[in-house]
Amino acid sequence: MHMSCCSFTDTDTSLAQVTHRMVSRAETNSPGLRYVSIANTLQQQIESGEVRYGDRLPSQHEMAKQYGVSLTTLRSAVDLLE
Secondary structure (H helix, E strand, O other): OOOOOOOOOOOOOOHHHHHHHHHHHHHOOOHHHHHHHHHHHHHHHHHHOOOOOOOOOOOHHHHHHHHOOOHHHHHHHHHHHO
């Protein structure tokens, strides 16, 4: 089996190591997982109270422009939060 983000040739590779590599990749704004980074940012804004229940968010088009991503990527991020 071939996976684009990770190599499983080392039998000692743990799930935590793979997850760490995926998170690190998202934090470096890798296009493949940029939506995960955006979802994390939005979730942190909600948890911190920066965005509160009932607050109106910018349109998805505006948010995509703000984050510098396609509308598809932004929608993937929002889908993770639902």
